[in-house]
Amino acid sequence: MAAKRDRKYELTGSFKLYDYPKIGGFMYKKITALLVGACATLSIMGTAHAEDWRGWNIHVEGYPNTVAMDKFSELLEEKTGGEIKLKMFHGGTLGSQPDAIEQVRLGGLQIGNFNLGPIGPIAAEANVVSLPFIFKDVPHMFRVLEGEAGKMISDGMAAKGLIPLAWYDAGARSFYNAGKPVNTPEDVTGMKVRVMNNDLYSGMISELGGNPSPMAFAEVYQALKTGVVDGAENNWPSYESTGHFEVAGYYSLSQHLIIPECVCVNADAFNALSDDMKTAVMEAAQESSALQRELWAEREGASREKVVAAGVTVNEIADKGPFQDAMKPVYENYLAANPALKPLVELIQATE
Ligand code: GTR
Numbered sequence: 001m002a003a004k005r006d007r008k009y010e011l012t013g014s015f016k017l018y019d020y021p022k023i024g025g026f027m028y029k030k031i032t033a034l035l036v037g038a039c040a041t042l043s044i045m046g047t048a049h050a051e052d053w054r055g056w057n058i059h060v061e062g063y064p065n066t067v068a069m070d071k072f073s074e075l076l077e078e079k080t081g082g083e084i085k086l087k088m089f090h091g092g093t094l095g096s097q098p099d100a101i102e103q104v105r106l107g108g109l110q111i112g113n114f115n116l117g118p119i120g121p122i123a124a125e126a127n128v129v130s131l132p133f134i135f136k137d138v139p140h141m142f143r144v145l146e147g148e149a150g151k152m153i154s155d156g157m158a159a160k161g162l163i164p165l166a167w168y169d170a171g172a173r174s175f176y177n178a179g180k181p182v183n184t185p186e187d188v189t190g191m192k193v194r195v196m197n198n199d200l201y202s203g204m205i206s207e208l209g210g211n212p213s214p215m216a217f218a219e220v221y222q223a224l225k226t227g228v229v230d231g232a233e234n235n236w237p238s239y240e241s242t243g244h245f246e247v248a249g250y251y252s253l254s255q256h257l258i259i260p261e262c263v264c265v266n267a268d269a270f271n272a273l274s275d276d277m278k279t280a281v282m283e284a285a286q287e288s289s290a291l292q293r294e295l296w297a298e299r300e301g302a303s304r305e306k307v308v309a310a311g312v313t314v315n316e317i318a319d320k321g322p323f324q325d326a327m328k329p330v331y332e333n334y335l336a337a338n339p340a341l342k343p344l345v346e347l348i349q350a351t352e
Contacts, residue, residue, distance in 0.1 A: 055111030068292035075284035125156025165285035172255035177231025240303035
């Protein structure tokens, strides 16, 4: 007994495992089991996926972005050999877009499919895309994003904790309301118009003589229905998918904003990855964006057809000149607040 006690003491002090059988089979088995268990746990932690990411998207099932973000998640797992698993939360269930942008910046979420509109107030470079009529059309926007200006925008976002991995198409935004077609800036005068959270959009409506009403996307349907606002502005797919066309039946093709969207990742999460993993994440996002753009082109036509069939009145605006002229103060204010960004504005305007 005495010998056993001594050995036990010795063991506790020095962890000489090989002495355990002498103490007793039960103890030996227990310790061995514990060690095997610990090793198994460590090996699971080491070999199974290293990252569990959560992603935010505002759109409903079937929307091009929703389908493309699910594809991104699938490709991410495939290309990283299961190292990164992304669970997407669609339909804005994790909160409003400005809140989700903050969450991705701070690392509470890792991924977001964001419109650059609500990112503008955080990253001044990214706000350039929210200057009305800055892009000639969607292909022009993508050419800009692929060039030097796009790099300046990406760098500006990355400096604020959001790295854009790929660009999605969000078409052009036009005005819609419940009362009448918009043909001239005077038609907007006195109208209460919902805008996304960004002073540039509030300025845009004010310059047209309207009353801007910044509001979360999810609240717009009720606001239109109950007359809290008279109108709003968006692209064909969002006008249709939200049901706004049911309560605001005049859609006027002002196409005043062409705003890109991103697949954005939290900068710390991305920067912590190995080069191979970074490449895999980038590739997954890029491939998802090719799919999104294809689906977008189809959905724009389908959404337009659907709302027209439902009785929406669509009008072209013969002369957009007066709308463009009215935006001069919006540009001036932006440049007064960000004088260093004048070359960026000029670079975009000079891009063919
Ligand atoms: C949509 C866009 C959303 C959101 C929304 C809005 O076109 O895809 O991310 O920005 O517009 O108006 O709030």
